[in-house]
Amino acid sequence: MLPGEFEYRRVTSVEEAVSLLAENEEAKLLAGGHSLLPMMKLHFAAPSMLVDIGGIQDLAFTKQDGDSLVVGSMTTHAHIAASDTVGAEHGALAEAAASIGDVQVRNRGTIGGSLAHADPAADYGAAVLALDAQIDLVGPNGERSVDAANFFCGFLSTSMEPAELITAIRFSDTGDATSVYEKFAQPASGFAIVGVAAKITKQDNCCVAARIAATGISDRPIRLPAVEETLVGAELDDNVIATAAEQADASLTNVRVDMYAAEDYRRHLLRVMVRRAAVRAAS
């Protein structure tokens, strides 16, 4: 199917993009186009204007800023997956990026576009929660930064204001932590039926910090505090991790259900993926 009519504007600066968004209520940002364009073709979205930010050169980068890793919003999944800067310190992010879609999607799709779209089964959601990322936004009222924990508001919904765009995602120093991403993919779409990011810090074999987050399981990516609490302070072995993983869905309500995973199976997969992620992050 073909999308309806729309105006197309290709901008070269963030300011220009923000002002077009502010002036046109029905305008949408076009980043990699891998979520928005299919929705337009299916007429689930019909923006009056597309503001293409693909021409803004300085939004595509990964760099160290002091102890932090900063990833520009227009950085592609393929770039993040292949980046040594990302992989060395933030394995969960690199692994999440590498698990997205297929080669074509990874070469076009961007981290900013994916986060802003907020598909409840998208892979980055779990990674940014587990890695405690900050999301830098620019809008008509200037710049601000939002914790990943406060970013996702529900199904395809974020705390971004209508005329805001994501400029970068910041990941603080992970210290001695190891982070990984485990995914069980829906075979047709490649999205996560369940995806789990785990970041674990050990001293000797004792877990001193743990952040575990999951995507695909609810209407938004979520942290799993019960698992984290069980892990922190424990001597890490497979049994301890297995016990912790059993907590993964204990307080969970509002579990996503689809043709590929009924509620019981999805809860089960969550426990399995949490255990696998934690075992790998702890090893």
Next chain:
Amino acid sequence: MTAPTAPKFIGSPVRRKEDPRLITGKATYTDDVVLPNMAHVALVRSPEAHARIVSIDSTVAMEMPGVVAVYTGTDLQDALAPLPCVHSIENLKEPAHPAVAPEIVRYAGDGVAVVVADTAAAAEDAARQVHVEYERLPVVVDVVEATTADSDLVHTDMGTNIAFTSVTDVGDVDSAFEKADVVIKQRLVNQRQIPMAMEPRAVVADYDAGYDKLTIWSSTQVPHFVRLLIAAVCGHPENRVRVIAPEVGGGFGSKLNFYAEEAIVAYVSKALCRPAKWNGRRTEDILATIHGRDQICDLEIAADNSGNLLGVRADLYQDLGAYHQLLTPVIPGLTVGMLPGCYVLKNLHVTLHGVFTNKTPTDAYRGAGRPEATFIIERAMDLIARATDMDPVDVRRLNFPASDEFPFTTVTGMEYDSGNYQATLDSLLEKVDYDSLRSDQERRRKADELVGVGLSTYVEVCGMGPSAAMTAGGWEACELEVRRTGGVIVKTGISPHGQGEETTFAQIVADGLGMTPDDVEVLHGDTDITEQGIGTFGSRGQAVGGAALSLCVQTIREKARRIAGHLLEASETDIVFEEGKLFPKGVPAKALEFQEIVDAAYVANALPPEIEPGLSATHFFDPPNFTFPFGAHLAVVAIDKETGKVNIERYVAVDDCGRIINPMIVAGQLHGGIAQGIAQALYEEAIYDDNGQLSTGSLMDYAVPKAAWIPTFELGHTETLTPVNPLGAKGVGEAGTIASSAAVINAVVDALSPFGVAHLDMPASPQNVWRAIKGGL
């Protein structure tokens, strides 16, 4: 005549002549056909599975820029005859299938109105503004419930959803079951599949008023059928219809049909006197192109304690969808015909129910009825093995006919042409080292792994087919013309769309006339070039089309020898034709080049009166029987116990498709075919909800496997020639699909047998496997 010299090209992995244009983007598909002043057609399709059309308001659409016309079903019902179904089923109920529904829509996707505009975008935008008011009618989804007396009806005036019931009863089934030591009952489901050719269907029509001639480009496997049916449905004389199947991006049977859009676009072009195009979108193609399979089999098997198959009873329910498409009711008949598989079965009782539901019509999909049969009988073999505590290999071997029993006539009346089922199985077992495979499985089971080995020994009916057994003819036509400069043109009635006959036919000619495949051009898919033909389906390209070609090669060889005999003043029976040279037997020094014969044939000033000028031949070949390729496949799977995910560790196949013209193309056909069967076994399932809405209506929901999920195939062959055609070729287009679903599921069930699992329906998705494990724990 003397036989051609030892083949140089037949049997060689000659690279496909088709590939350079395909892989460099230079091929022309239907959507690439762009004509001056061409209009674009979009269809308004029903969102309802079953409803009465109360009103259609196209006022807004007609006022939109670029919109030329809007036609409803009522507007078209006098101009277009109902869509045809070809069959020979007694007492078949055949409700009219209008190209555009005038009053009742019967599946989600049924056409309601046709919008014509100057651009595709304008047509699609306007189609969204055609306002249709529907009054919902009860929806029929469950095929078994649909057969009950109080079911809601798809076609109310029929009074039933059952289009036909046919009973096959041979031998003495009741006493077979009485004598049996083992009786097994099992429901087996062949779930609905979406063919998903890479190229969605598309049609272009160009009406030339000066010649009163309709030219149709269509993404079809059967251009000659389309020519005939355009004539029948649109009422245009067949001798002023030309159908072109340009490059066709896959069909798998889904383009072995005649579709509403072909008639609609032809009508639009004629009505507006301008070219018109419809290009199906993926989501539209998923709804409006036929689906495959969708069959439920309630099976009862009788066997003795030694594993001998004594009798089979089956109730087969075929979900026809909402209407008969071209061959819809014929497909499950192939399941019945091939139900005995490659085993000696004397007692069979099958009741086949063809049932309408409010879904997209089903029809031929790669294998067309035979994958269903293989799945049933190969599951049955494993169920017998389980019940008698025998190895599945031994049960199969025990029930094979011996190699000296061919031709072997089955209980369903099929005459298997030639075969040696033990040989393919032996070759397979040797290839995999079956005993060590089983001991390795035992060792891994002890280490708590879920590992399974599955077999599928299959036979299929191909090379379709003898006209006596085909409702619309089963011959194939071919013309061979040697051009003045020695190059050859082959015009074939088959319509390849991935099968590689531009290459394999060139190999056949090259060997026959002593040239190279590069000297031969194979033309197809244009009814003004190849005037007669049937098309490509049912693994018939080589076995029927190739056979017609080899008759032409023989005729050319004979004429060349007559001319040579005349020029060399020798008896033609003494002329040897070898490697492009013709000479009297024993006197190669006097040899004439084939080119000299060509010159003599066309200059014609030295030909005697009894030899006509020119060097060309035309033949129709009608095979005396079908062909019956066969083979043995084996899958090794490992299952992730926690997630239920199946991993195919090995896939090994030994196939016998008769004469192999090009082993690389045969391997390619098997690779794609096996992958398609694996897709049914593990991934693909078209799901309708209770309202008749297709829940798997896009590639985000319908899981076509990616290349990386498919294992490396280990292939082997035996070569048992068929006596039914001069090439000895049986066909290979469907073999992989027919065999592989059963092999994979047998392996999955074998892996799950420690949990007491006796059967698992397809697809063996992670969730389904997990449930089976959980149920068995």
